[in-house]
Amino acid sequence: MSRSVSLLLAGILTVSGVALVHAPAGAQQTAAKASTQKAAVTLPAKLGLGRPALPEEVRAWDDDVRPDGVGLPKGRGTAKQGDEIFQEKCASCHGEFGQGVGRWPVLSGGLGTLTADRPDKTVGSFWPDATTAFDYIQRAMPLGNARSLASDEVYALVAYILSMSDVIKDENYELNESNLAKVKMPNAGGFFVDDRDVSEKHFWQRDPCMKNCRPPPKVIGRAMSVDVTPDSKAGPKVD
Numbered sequence: 001m002s003r004s005v006s007l008l009l010a011g012i013l014t015v016s017g018v019a020l021v022h023a024p025a026g027a028q029q030t031a032a033k034a035s036t037q038k039a040a041v042t043l044p045a046k047l048g049l050g051r052p053a054l055p056e057e058v059r060a061w062d063d064d065v066r067p068d069g070v071g072l073p074k075g076r077g078t079a080k081q082g083d084e085i086f087q088e089k090c091a092s093c094h095g096e097f098g099q100g101v102g103r104w105p106v107l108s109g110g111l112g113t114l115t116a117d118r119p120d121k122t123v124g125s126f127w128p129d130a131t132t133a134f135d136y137i138q139r140a141m142p143l144g145n146a147r148s149l150a151s152d153e154v155y156a157l158v159a160y161i162l163s164m165s166d167v168i169k170d171e172n173y174e175l176n177e178s179n180l181a182k183v184k185m186p187n188a189g190g191f192f193v194d195d196r197d198v199s200e201k202h203f204w205q206r207d208p209c210m211k212n213c214r215p216p217p218k219v220i221g222r223a224m225s226v227d228v229t230p231d232s233k234a235g236p237k238v239d
Contacts, residue, residue, distance in 0.1 A: 065135035069181025076176040077156025079163035085153050086160050089142045098164045108164035124165020128191045130183040133158045
């Protein structure tokens, strides 16, 4: 055994103030003695890495916005103002009217399509809370330059996006931290709390089957017996 491996195996791990030693056979006696005494090596109260985050640093990242509006910053913006910002910073991907460019997400329209075979799940047709749009835009948009928008710009963009789906009908209606959470989204009632712990509890088993839970499958017919297997002469030629 190399010296480096021996030293590695003799490393000490401190758990609850007791030194636990994993060592070669020759060191086992020492390890037994050490385990009856207070550990000589203990974790320091502080690791000495980094420093506590400053309050302003915490605030810079503590910017999530809840569906009920908690966390919204002060600001204001209208759809009319948002139109100009959208054309400059968003339209290259999402289209001039939110219709999407190429494979980029569609933001507008889709109202009344959620029961169709191919529903259009847009901000206006699918999202249950308008505040989610604010939260996402301020964190991640525009692509490649996230967190570059001022709060007023985000409010204006949300207003414009909602106006494209007729959720907001007045282009001069001002969204702000007081009324954004009160905007009634068309699909607000389309979501519910996951209740499987109650609604599906009767399916649960205290002792689930883990082996031989079903009888083996039974063969009830063969392809040859119903003449669907081609013989060697009738089969297709494969190069």
